[in-house]
Amino acid sequence: MSQTTMVRPAGGTASDKIDPAAVLAASRPNLRRRLTNQITLGVVILAVVMTAVPLVSVIWASVERGSARLDVALFTNSMRGVVGQGGGLLHALMGTLLVTGATALIAIPLGLSAAIYLTEYGGTSKLAGLTRRAVDIMVSIPSIVAGLAAYALFSLLFGPGTRSGLAGAAALAMIMIPVVVRSSEEVLRLVPADLREAGLALGAPRWRVIRRIVLPTALPGLTSGAVLGVARIIGETAPLLLVAGFTDAMNYNLAEGRMATLPVFIYTQWSSKGLDTAAYDQRAWAGALVLMAVVVVLQLGARALPTQIAKIRRNR
Amino acid sequence: MTATVPAGTRADSSGASPVQPGAAGLAVPAQMSLADAVEMGLVAAPGSAGSAGLAGLPVAPGHISITGVSCYYGSHLAVADVSLEVPGRAVTAFIGPSGCGKSTLLRAINRMHEVIPGARSLGSIILDGVDLNGSGVDAVAVRSKVGMVFQKPNPFPAMSIKDNVLAGLIIRGARPRGSAADDLVEQCLRRAHLWDEVKDRLKKAGDSLSGGQQQRLCIARAVAVQPDVVLMDEPCSALDPISTLAIEELMRDLAQDYTVVVVTHNMAQANRISDVTAFFSLAQAGQPGRLVESGPTGDLFSAPKVAATRDYIEGRFG
Numbered sequence A: 001m002s003q004t005t006m007v008r009p010a011g012g013t014a015s016d017k018i019d020p021a022a023v024l025a026a027s028r029p030n031l032r033r034r035l036t037n038q039i040t041l042g043v044v045i046l047a048v049v050m051t052a053v054p055l056v057s058v059i060w061a062s063v064e065r066g067s068a069r070l071d072v073a074l075f076t077n078s079m080r081g082v083v084g085q086g087g088g089l090l091h092a093l094m095g096t097l098l099v100t101g102a103t104a105l106i107a108i109p110l111g112l113s114a115a116i117y118l119t120e121y122g123g124t125s126k127l128a129g130l131t132r133r134a135v136d137i138m139v140s141i142p143s144i145v146a147g148l149a150a151y152a153l154f155s156l157l158f159g160p161g162t163r164s165g166l167a168g169a170a171a172l173a174m175i176m177i178p179v180v181v182r183s184s185e186e187v188l189r190l191v192p193a194d195l196r197e198a199g200l201a202l203g204a205p206r207w208r209v210i211r212r213i214v215l216p217t218a219l220p221g222l223t224s225g226a227v228l229g230v231a232r233i234i235g236e237t238a239p240l241l242l243v244a245g246f247t248d249a250m251n252y253n254l255a256e257g258r259m260a261t262l263p264v265f266i267y268t269q270w271s272s273k274g275l276d277t278a279a280y281d282q283r284a285w286a287g288a289l290v291l292m293a294v295v296v297v298l299q300l301g302a303r304a305l306p307t308q309i310a311k312i313r314r315n316r
Numbered sequence B: 001m002t003a004t005v006p007a008g009t010r011a012d013s014s015g016a017s018p019v020q021p022g023a024a025g026l027a028v029p030a031q032m033s034l035a036d037a038v039e040m041g042l043v044a045a046p047g048s049a050g051s052a053g054l055a056g057l058p059v060a061p062g063h064i065s066i067t068g069v070s071c072y073y074g075s076h077l078a079v080a081d082v083s084l085e086v087p088g089r090a091v092t093a094f095i096g097p098s099g100c101g102k103s104t105l106l107r108a109i110n111r112m113h114e115v116i117p118g119a120r121s122l123g124s125i126i127l128d129g130v131d132l133n134g135s136g137v138d139a140v141a142v143r144s145k146v147g148m149v150f151q152k153p154n155p156f157p158a159m160s161i162k163d164n165v166l167a168g169l170i171i172r173g174a175r176p177r178g179s180a181a182d183d184l185v186e187q188c189l190r191r192a193h194l195w196d197e198v199k200d201r202l203k204k205a206g207d208s209l210s211g212g213q214q215q216r217l218c219i220a221r222a223v224a225v226q227p228d229v230v231l232m233d234e235p236c237s238a239l240d241p242i243s244t245l246a247i248e249e250l251m252r253d254l255a256q257d258y259t260v261v262v263v264t265h266n267m268a269q270a271n272r273i274s275d276v277t278a279f280f281s282l283a284q285a286g287q288p289g290r291l292v293e294s295g296p297t298g299d300l301f302s303a304p305k306v307a308a309t310r311d312y313i314e315g316r317f318g
């Protein structure tokens, strides 16, 4: 700027006067940029609000309609012999814990093994390619189809129409395994190759390097992936409706008999109301509240776990 | 290119033709691990005195005879027909322009080369009478006798400083505990000139140290499994000058107990720390790397026999 002023003829005439058109032309791009910025910001905020509205409204609705039944009885009673008021979801909560636990016990070892094979051994082999393709397909299998597959399998093995918590776990495992494979594979790939080399160079066979170096290094990510996998299946309803069935009573035996779960509990309270419809509505919403709380805890846990594990390691 | 026999380190004739495994006069049956062979008394235990050179002359334990070694990545020949004597209990430096196969040859010595898919090496690498590259020798056993330190310090982040030192044992499923473990940790950390700096925080994570400390931790980790040879691939190239000096001092010190082979692109460093220097080069990019000449470091730097060596040392290429 100072340079242009300097070359101007001193004591000039027209060139010293401010030309309004030129000033406007110079500032226009600035104005336009600011306007675009404002509009973009507005659109983004709107999008955020629109995303948050359903979440807030669901939480609000569940609290409003379900909190009436958020009592001790809800967590200490089953629905056995209950028509109308009272009763609880203990049987469904236990069922969800048992079925989900069994699912995790099936899906985590299998999914992790597949991921270890893919990252540590498979490389670009044909079997590895086939496994990846299979996982891709499994991810997109509709959950009701997983339920039907488990139903067919258990009918073949234990007689037609067999329903059990274990059958439910088998169906859910089909959904959870690809989730675990994918998240574990991603995390294992993040373990630097030079740690594997360092392990091998210490004179250890490959599987021991995986066991003692690769897996511990990846542990924070692996656990959070597994927890997210559990969060993914804990709200599944359709396959459980098919193969775990529904009951009003407690059932601690995964291997035998129908087993209630939270999603199915919500569904049946909602869909087959007795005379006192308000009591059924309230139980359904209370069930939704409990299920959401479980999912939120799992999500938060998945986030907190890696840093917690790191902290424990640092302070050992 | 001529492969010159290093002066003073061996009594053998020119090593251009590959010597078959077991040519050192100690036929080790196939399918036998190095450890087995040592146990059965077929070969001298590494480190024990009295192992004989090719012509019956005593050589320091930890001596490595590399004969006719070629390394491939798939069908790509990266290192061609290298024959070289690496004296025991001394520092040998590999120098040469990048891409000439220094790292590849180094990794062939502890059979880390074959870890890369499609990679293989031919020829014989005889350590104290056992061909490490022999078909019946277990690569895993070789690596516990020939340790390695990498370019980038790579302590195990999921392990404490102490566990990093014990990593070689831990990986193999041992659970070193008690005063024996503590003693080993102290001994190795002292060996790596790191003890005083970390003795008060052995439980801290291995990657909580500075780069130079991490590299010394990696050296402690390598010597904790009691190897005979320590290979180092540009161990200082990621470090600052002060840390580099500390590692150089340490390398000299290590040579009292171990055979040290170090790849370096730093001429001054090779000159300072090594007893023997091997100069590698390649005709042009994509061509296999070859050994140009090797010999006592003083001789090689003051009176190189090959013009290419002189050019490289004087910084005229590479």
Ligand SMILES: Nc1ncnc2c1ncn2[C@@H]1O[C@H](COP(=O)(O)OP(=O)(O)O)[C@@H](O)[C@H]1O
Residues within 6 Å of the ligand: B073, B076, B078, B096, B097, B098, B099, B100, B101, B102, B103, B104, B105, B116, B286, B289
């Ligand atoms: N993992 C690999 N796969 C294929 N070729 C490789 C690999 N590593 C090194 N090479 C090739 O081998 C040759 C020697 O490489 P390297 O041993 O790393 O040389 P230096 O350590 O002397 O720089 C080079 O031509 C390089 O391209």
Ligand SMILES: [Mg+2]
Residues within 6 Å of the ligand: B102, B103, B104, B263
């Ligand atoms: Mg290199």
